[in-house]
Amino acid sequence: MNYSVATSLFMRYDLPTAIERIADAGFVEVELWTRAPHLDATDPHYDVGPALRTLVERGVKATSCHAPFGPHMNLGSPDPSVRAAGIDSLRSLLEPCAKLGVETIVVHPNVAPQGQTDEQAEATKPLIRDSMVKAGDVARPFGLRLAFENMLSAGRSQPCGAMAQLHELVDGLADNVGLCFDTGHAFANGLDLASEVRDSGDRLIALHVHNNDGEVDRHWPPGRGKIAWTPFLEALRETRFEGAWTLESMARGDEDPIVNLEKTKAAISAWGPPAGADSP
Numbered sequence: 001m002n003y004s005v006a007t008s009l010f011m012r013y014d015l016p017t018a019i020e021r022i023a024d025a026g027f028v029e030v031e032l033w034t035r036a037p038h039l040d041a042t043d044p045h046y047d048v049g050p051a052l053r054t055l056v057e058r059g060v061k062a063t064s065c066h067a068p069f070g071p072h073m074n075l076g077s078p079d080p081s082v083r084a085a086g087i088d089s090l091r092s093l094l095e096p097c098a099k100l101g102v103e104t105i106v107v108h109p110n111v112a113p114q115g116q117t118d119e120q121a122e123a124t125k126p127l128i129r130d131s132m133v134k135a136g137d138v139a140r141p142f143g144l145r146l147a148f149e150n151m152l153s154a155g156r157s158q159p160c161g162a163m164a165q166l167h168e169l170v171d172g173l174a175d176n177v178g179l180c181f182d183t184g185h186a187f188a189n190g191l192d193l194a195s196e197v198r199d200s201g202d203r204l205i206a207l208h209v210h211n212n213d214g215e216v217d218r219h220w221p222p223g224r225g226k227i228a229w230t231p232f233l234e235a236l237r238e239t240r241f242e243g244a245w246t247l248e249s250m251a252r253g254d255e256d257p258i259v260n261l262e263k264t265k266a267a268i269s270a271w272g273p274p275a276g277a278d279s280p
């Protein structure tokens with residue numbers, strides 16, 4: 001188990017350079033952002049060669065990627081053509097991801113519209129679950145797993161805002177379908193992080209670590225913000241989660257991503273290496 005860094009921290013760099021900067025900081029795993037200027041799967045001529053060479057040269061593993069998201073590809077949309085666009089978008093990632101050695105694709109399970117009611121949220125559940133089944137089916141021949149991530153609620157009724165809700169949605173689905181727990185989303189939703197980890201149960205296959213002020217999804221480094229990390233870390237170490245602990249802070253405005261990453265390193269140095277209950 002290792003810490004991993006999301007390349008979305010380095011949006012002003014191309015993908016090989018982003019990987020270089022992360023390797024320079026001492027990390028050996030990355031999560032790939034799957035839009036320009038990184039892995040642009042919308043480009044049918046996208047060449048994975050330069051990124052693959054950098055990964056090999058620097059001894060870095062692209063453990064996961066983050067799938068694109070948005071209302072036009074919402075896997076929980078009442079419109080079947082929008083859900084199909086979401087599956088098509090995932091399909092376009094499979095070949096480049098497999099070539100780069102990616103194991104897990106992190107996916108937003110839905111896009112909940114502002115003002116969504118409980119009744120509307122409930123009605124999207126079977127649609128989301130159907131999309132999860134289809135996504136698992138298209139990814140399976142490529143040996144890829146899908147990790148569906150907890151979403152921001154921001155005052156709306158949201159069928160994917162808590163890990164217990166997501167666990168219910170993936171319950172009984174194929175074993176290449178699992179969950180990604182995002183600490184910043186859970187905290188901005190006002191949830192207890194340790195309980196959320198426990199609610200993820202044996203379906204937890206990916207992790208996004210970042211911090212905020214408890215109000216807005218700011219994607220700050222772990223050391224900046226209001227999350228009390230100790231109970232979360234204790235709960236996480238009690239699980240059998242064996243995946244990378246992926247740091248998903250972002251550099252916004254004129255923030256320097258390299259300074260951001262140094263701050264992240266300083267915060268996690270107190271945490272010790274990632275390890276779970278079954279670690280040697």
Ligand SMILES: [Zn+2]
Pocket residue numbers: 149182208248
């Ligand atoms: Zn995330």
